[in-house]
Amino acid sequence: MAQVRVSSIDAAVARVRDEMMPAVLAADGSVGLSMLVNRRSGRCIVTSAWRTAEAATAEERMRPMIDSAMIDSAAVGSEMPEVEDWEIAVLHRDHTSGPGAWVRVTWVHVEPDQSDRLVDLYRMVLLPQIAEFAGFCSASLLLDRPSGHAVSSVTFDSEDAMHSTRMLAAGVREYGAGHVDGEVLEVDELQLVLAHLRVPESV
Incomplete structure (x- = not known):
């Protein structure tokens, strides 16, 4: 989950679609990705799903993808994106x-x-x-x-x-x-x- 400047939501969606989603879909054990946005608050939630807990390992597998797709001084707010396993x-x-x-x-x-x-x-x-x-x-x-x-x-x-x-x-x-x-x-x-x-x- 990330807090994005409202004016940059479309840019954030494009980066997740073009950079993060292909990497997730190509990864072993992946069963997909979705993205939710609140265009009033700037909240963005990216969810990836995995066949096993071992495949998920969010901090190891997901952090580089999120860093690449979401962390942009022109798009992301002051707080770093949160990564959680569910x-x-x-x-x-x-x-x-x-x-x-x-x-x-x-x-x-x-x-x-x-x-x-x-x-x-x-x-x-x-x-x-x-x-x-x-x-x-x-x-x-x-x-x-x-x-x-x-x-x-x-x-x-x-x-x-x-x-x-x-x-x-x-x-x-x-x-x-x-x-x-x-x-x-x-x-x-x-x-x-x-x-x-x-x-x-x-x-």
């Missing part, structure tokens, strides 16, 4: 996203001993509700078990479809917060500008 705990895809897709991203923290409970709650209770949202494409839950941090990403066919589900999504978050010992840290809505993830379904 387990794909749940993934469900109704259909692949197309041009114009948007993603609602929710950052959550639970006590580490509640991680399995969160995964079960998301898979069995929250996901069936989310999958009924109009314009739903896919949803995933990423997890860092040692810290208890988790990220839910829900992809929609369009910005309008995503906006129309805000109240429903708030209700799902409230229900989830009431059934696991944790808290919602942040919610953001971002445009899906690069979509080349081919992660197998896991529900």
